[in-house]
Amino acid sequence: MESVEKRGKSVDEAIKAALEELGAEFEDVTIEILEEPTKGLLGVLGKKSALVRVTLRDKPEAKVVEILEKILQCMKIDYRIQAAEFSEGVVRVNIVGNDMGLLIGRKGETLNSLQFLMGLIVNRGREDKIRVMLDVEDYRLKREQGLRELALRLSEKVKRTNRSVVMRPMTPQERRIVHTVLQNDPAIVTYSQGEEPNRKVVISLKR
Amino acid sequence: MRELVELIAKSLVDQPELVEVTQVEGEKSVIIELKVAPDDMGKVIGKQGKIAKSIRALAKAAAAKEGKRVSVEIIK
Numbered sequence: 241m242e243s244v245e246k247r248g249k250s251v252d253e254a255i256k257a258a259l260e261e262l263g264a265e266f267e268d269v270t271i272e273i274l275e276e277p278t279k280g281l282l283g284v285l286g287k288k289s290a291l292v293r294v295t296l297r298d299k300p301e302a303k304v305v306e307i308l309e310k311i312l313q314c315m316k317i318d319y320r321i322q323a324a325e326f327s328e329g330v331v332r333v334n335i336v337g338n339d340m341g342l343l344i345g346r347k348g349e350t351l352n353s354l355q356f357l358m359g360l361i362v363n364r365g366r367e368d369k370i371r372v373m374l375d376v377e378d379y380r381l382k383r384e385q386g387l388r389e390l391a392l393r394l395s396e397k398v399k400r401t402n403r404s405v406v407m408r409p410m411t412p413q414e415r416r417i418v419h420t421v422l423q424n425d426p427a428i429v430t431y432s433q434g435e436e437p438n439r440k441v442v443i444s445l446k447r
Numbered sequence: 448m449r450e451l452v453e454l455i456a457k458s459l460v461d462q463p464e465l466v467e468v469t470q471v472e473g474e475k476s477v478i479i480e481l482k483v484a485p486d487d488m489g490k491v492i493g494k495q496g497k498i499a500k501s502i503r504a505l506a507k508a509a510a511a512k513e514g515k516r517v518s519v520e521i522i523k
Contacts, residue, residue: 307458310454311451311454311455311505314450314451314454314509315451315505315508315509315512316509316512316513317508317512339512342508342511342512343508345504345508349504350504350505350507350508352501353500353501353502353504353505354501354505356497356498356501357455357459357498357501357502357505360459360498361455361458361459364458364459
């Protein structure tokens with residue numbers, strides 16, 4: 241990771257100089273204060289300047305967008321990247337534009353393929369693996385919210401009726417959402433059964 | 448389309464300089480041949496051909512935009 245160390249009369253000045261050298265904004269970096277400035281005696285003796293180390297933060301979302309744009313341009317897709325953010329190991333990108341039907345493909349095949357390849361490309365040579373989630377006009381986000389609500393409703397039903405519920409076959413991403421939303425419920429356990437692509441989540445009571 | 452397959456392949460392999468992509472254009476169909484270093488074959492095919500399948504899906508979408516059919520072949 242690119243980083244610089246700079247001195248200045250005050251911590252603020254040192255940071256400012258470092259940001260200028262890196263050509264970066266305050267929110268793109270992490271800052272360590274290595275030495276606090278001291279005024280010294282009568283402003284002369286033992287006077288010390290501040291020393292800071294400023295490091296450019298890892299921004300996987302920028303890399304994802306860079307590669308994604310190249311691929312979409314090659315595909316001659318009319319697109320606009322509406323949002324790209326990185327949090328908790330997941331880069332989420334939302335794409336909008338005129339060719340979104342084509343980009344999603346039949347049953348989401350094209351979008352899932354693109355997402356899968358993006359994940360491979362971005363994680364090449366990376367120690368801490370990140371997940372890439374591509375969305376088109378918040379299609380997945382809306383489905384995800386629906387799925388969360390469904391999982392909660394079904395868990396209530398399981399508690400009420402004392403019977404396990406088997407959900408429809410879902411992709412690993414979808415199953416993960418169900419497991420995650422119910423993992424903190426002390427009365428419920430979830431697991432998957434069956435083989436891909438017919439793997440299903442089972443919601444049942446914890447014994 | 449050739450550029451697309453080339454871009455993806457080069458981004459996946461360890462030896463991008465050995466990636467070769469040729470395109471044979473027909474009236475309604477396009478054949479793309481992808482050649483990579485022997486050690487990189489796995490990187491463009493993947494477990495159960497998952498990577499190859501994804502590359503084909505993207506090429507198919509790009510071809511559909513031009514009203515064409517495409518087949519991507521990975522050759523030794």
